[in-house]
Amino acid sequence: xxxxxxxxxxxxxxxxxxxxxxxxxxxxxxxxxxxxxxxxxxxxxxxxxxxxxxxxxxxxxxxxxxxxxxxxxxxxxxxxxxxxxxxxxxxxxxxxxxxxxxxxxxxxxxxxxxxxxxxxxxxxxxxxxxxxxxxxxxxxxxxxxxxxxxxxxxxxxxxxxxxxxxxxxxxxxxxxxxxxxxxxxxxxxxxxxxxxxxxxxxxxxxxxxxxxxxxxxxxxxxxxxxxxxxxxxxxxxxxxxxxxxxxxxxxxxxxxxxxxxxxxxxxxxxxxxxxxxxxxxxxxxxxxxxxx
Numbered sequence: 612x613x614x615x616x617x618x619x620x621x622x623x624x625x626x627x628x629x630x631x632x633x634x635x636x637x638x639x640x641x642x643x644x645x646x647x648x649x650x651x652x653x654x655x656x657x658x659x660x661x662x663x664x665x666x667x668x669x670x671x672x673x674x675x676x677x678x679x680x681x682x683x684x685x686x687x688x689x690x691x692x693x694x695x696x697x698x699x700x701x702x703x704x705x706x707x708x709x710x711x712x713x714x715x716x717x718x719x720x721x722x723x724x725x726x727x728x729x730x731x732x733x734x735x736x737x738x739x740x741x742x743x744x745x746x747x748x749x750x751x752x753x754x755x756x757x758x759x760x761x762x763x764x765x766x767x768x769x770x771x772x773x774x775x776x777x778x779x780x781x782x783x784x785x786x787x788x789x790x791x792x793x794x795x796x797x798x799x800x801x802x803x804x805x806x807x808x809x810x811x812x813x814x815x816x817x818x819x820x821x822x823x824x825x826x827x828x829x830x831x832x833x834x835x836x837x838x839x840x841x842x843x844x845x846x847x848x849x850x851x852x853x854x855x856x857x858x859x860x861x862x863x864x865x866x867x868x869x870x871x872x873x874x875x876x877x878x879x880x881x882x883x884x885x886x887x888x889x890x891x892x893x894x895x896x897x898x899x900x901x902x903x
Contacts, residue, residue: 739789
């Protein structure tokens with residue numbers, strides 16, 4: 612019958628998803644990592660299945676699914692289990708992880724990959740700030756928030772934060788605190804190549820991928836079990852992956868991994884780039900020392 616054929620396909624997908632979850636990671640270097648917990652409806656159990664999803668950017672600039680499993684979005688233990696498993700299979704600490712501040716991921720990553728830097732997702736942060744404001748304040752607040760993460764460098768972003776505080780701090784201190792309390796991790800992305808900023812300030816690669824998954828799982832009335840749910844989501848992401856574009860300026864990802872320092876989004880080649888060059892004292896052109 613038709614049902615048997617569907618069951619066979621889903622069983623095959625489950626095998627593929629399981630093999631994916633066991634694969635060796637030692638040959639792949641994920642420099643950037645996006646993380647999120649995505650809720651899907653599961654029909655039989657009448658519960659929502661939460662998928663913990665990690666998408667990475669390899670040293671060559673290509674985006675790739677790193678891991679997908681079920682767990683609890685806010686649970687440190689769920690994320691720590693996943694990260695420890697990835698580490699056991701050879702995954703190196705990513706340079707930067709991007710995700711919503713509410714995730715249990717952050718405590719977990721500090722334990723498993725303490726060297727990884729943290730960037731809070733502006734997509735989630737914006738929603739949290741607006742939720743703390745009356746509807747009437749939304750248009751002006753949204754514009755003020757965008758001024759922060761669209762600023763042309765970190766100094767201008769800091770100025771925009773101050774402007775946000777001045778405009779909203781007196782009436783809505785709680786909304787302002789949502790930004791000022793997390794400021795370092797909200798502005799972390801400015802320390803990376805300017806071409807990568809658009810990729811690093813939100814978890815959009817996960818959100819946009821799952822916009823289609825949600826739609827399909829509704830159409831198919833939801834998978835019947837947790838394993839089937841993971842398998843379906845895995846196959847949908849696996850199919851979508853073929854169409855993912857590499858990040859902008861992919862050649863700069865390897866430099867980020869190598870520890871290159873970026874100032875205002877540009878590769879800092881000489882220490883003299885930060886301070887304005889002093890006028891030569893003896894009339895001869897001063898030569899800046901090149902640093903490889």
